[in-house]
Amino acid sequence: xxxxxxxxxxxxxxxxxxxxxxxxxxxxxxxxxxxxxxxxxxxxxxxxxxxxxxxxxxxxxxxxxxxxxxxxxxxxxxxxxxxxxxxxxxxxxxxxxxxxxxxxxxxxxxxxxxxxxxxxxxxxxxxxxxxxxxxxxxxxxxxxxxxxxxxxxxxxxxxxxxxxxxxxxxxxxxxxxxxxxxxxxxxxxxxxxxxxxxxxxxxxxxxxxxxxxxxxxxxxxxxxxxxxxxxxxxxxxxxxxxxxxxxxxxxxxxxxxxxxxxxxxxxxxxxxxxxxxxxxxxxxxxxxxxxxxxxxxxxxxxxxxxxxxxxxxxxxxxxxxxxxxxxxxxxxxxxxxxxxxxxxxxxxxxxxxxxxxxxxxxxxxxxxxxxxxxxxxxxxxxxxxxxxxxxxxxxxxxxxxxxxxxxxxxxxxxxxxxxxxxxxxxxxxxxxxxxxxxxxxxxxxxxxxxxx
Numbered sequence: 037x038x039x040x041x042x043x044x045x046x047x048x049x050x051x052x053x054x055x056x057x058x059x060x061x062x063x064x065x066x067x068x069x070x071x072x073x074x075x076x077x078x079x080x081x082x083x084x085x086x087x088x089x090x091x092x093x094x095x096x097x098x099x100x101x102x103x104x105x106x107x108x109x110x111x112x113x114x115x116x117x118x119x120x121x122x123x124x125x126x127x128x129x130x131x132x133x134x135x136x137x138x139x140x141x142x143x144x145x146x147x148x149x150x151x152x153x154x155x156x157x158x159x160x161x162x163x164x165x166x167x168x169x170x171x172x173x174x175x176x177x178x179x180x181x182x183x184x185x186x187x188x189x190x191x192x193x194x195x196x197x198x199x200x201x202x203x204x205x206x207x208x209x210x211x212x213x214x215x216x217x218x219x220x221x222x223x224x225x226x227x228x229x230x231x232x233x234x235x236x237x238x239x240x241x242x243x244x245x246x247x248x249x250x251x252x253x254x255x256x257x258x259x260x261x262x263x264x265x266x267x268x269x270x271x272x273x274x275x276x277x278x279x280x281x282x283x284x285x286x287x288x289x290x291x292x293x294x295x296x297x298x299x300x301x302x303x304x305x306x307x308x309x310x311x312x313x314x315x316x317x318x319x320x321x322x323x324x325x326x327x328x329x330x331x332x333x334x335x336x337x338x339x340x341x342x343x344x345x346x347x348x349x350x351x352x353x354x355x356x357x358x359x360x361x362x363x364x365x366x367x368x369x370x371x372x373x374x375x376x377x378x379x380x381x382x383x384x385x386x387x388x389x390x391x392x393x394x395x396x397x398x399x400x401x402x403x404x405x406x407x408x409x410x411x412x413x414x415x416x417x418x419x420x421x422x423x424x425x426x427x428x429x430x431x432x433x434x435x436x437x438x439x440x441x442x443x444x445x446x447x448x449x450x451x452x453x454x455x456x457x458x459x460x461x462x463x464x465x466x467x468x469x470x471x472x473x474x475x476x477x478x479x480x481x482x483x484x485x486x487x488x
Contacts, residue, residue, distance in 0.1 A: 071215045079223060094174055116128060133269070136249075146183075181238035191204075243251075329363070416469070
């Protein structure tokens with residue numbers, strides 16, 4: 037039963053398999069954003085722009101807190117893909133049970149952390165006083181669902197690593213519809229505002245986590261989960277952490293730069309926060325579609341490295357780079373063309389739409405650069421290298437953005453200058469990552485020695 041959902045990444049033509057593998061990932065990303073958009077639309081239209089801004093003001097801080105642990109799911113993906121490609125089923129089972137155990141423990145830790153630091157951190161970020169109480173309320177409730185969120189994401193990473201992208205999509209679809217229905221009930225019927233959106237999210241995440249755990253338990257292949265065998269195998273935990281922690285730390289530091297940008301946006305007032313939130317949500321549709329190619333590159337590279345088929349790694353990277361560029365340009369330019377109409381879905385206030393367009397005009401035409409950067413990172417991590425792309429990203433993207441905010445933006449305090457830090461940092465970081473891949477490919481792949 038499980039085998040028909042899996043993809044043979046190590047044999048035969050690559051392009052068709054890559055597209056077939058990626059389409060469900062893109063669909064899942066778009067669906068997830070549609071459900072998040074439903075949150076924003078319901079809040080913005082039925083609870084007001086302050087409620088919309090309150091939810092948006094928490095996003096960069098939430099990402100900062102969870103990215104380190106979400107990075108561990110990348111380590112789980114690579115570890116499982118290597119073992120699966122190499123046919124090492126005993127080690128594969130240990131990696132799966134260790135990954136699920138890690139997701140539960142990390143989720144509990146985040147649940148506690150979120151309750152303790154939500155208020156002081158949002159205050160430190162300069163969240164406008166008129167939306168601060170709503171932001172704190174939303175964030176504290178949201179973090180109650182962290183164990184379920186991580187459990188779903190680790191489980192989905194395991195399935196992706198063996199080529200199964202369809203069932204995580206089905207589970208997300210079911211949970212998403214539940215989320216929309218509960219949004220309407222909690223916000224419109226019971227007037228719960230941001231609290232209603234947060235509770236709807238938690239309930240839907242619980243559904244998706246239950247479905248994916250059930251899927252792994254009923255799996256009749258090498259990825260079967262046996263609850264009584266859940267444990268933290270020291271060797272596997274270290275292996276997952278060696279790849280996952282640098283990825284997570286990179287994501288966390290990216291979020292630090294985004295927290296600084298969010299703080300800079302906060303300086304323009306609540307209307308600016310609402311406009312930035314709406315555009316960022318639209319932006320997420322493009323990012324998630326491009327990020328699907330990052331996940332594809334990670335899984336395909338990981339399996340082929342495990343199987344010792346190093347000659348296919350370069351071809352995987354080239355196909356994914358061309359595909360992500362086409363996807364990013366098409367979606368970015370189309371969204372920019374219909375920008376005002378899209379923003380009007382989130383808010384009917386002209387000032388909010390005008391501010392949202394300021395971000396859209398700069399970021400959307402250049403957003404494909406972010407996708408190319410992510411694809412090369414996926415290739416490097418799939419090969420077993422995680423510290424190198426982390427270091428490059430910290431210096432090339434995060435470091436550059438922070439310097440930009442502290443110097444250029446400080447001198448020219450305008451939204452256009454602030455948002456220009458994104459395409460500049462993407463281009464610089466992509467170029468350095470590509471040089472790193474060329475160096476590793478020449479040294480490692482020619483020698484035929486995977487770094488794992």
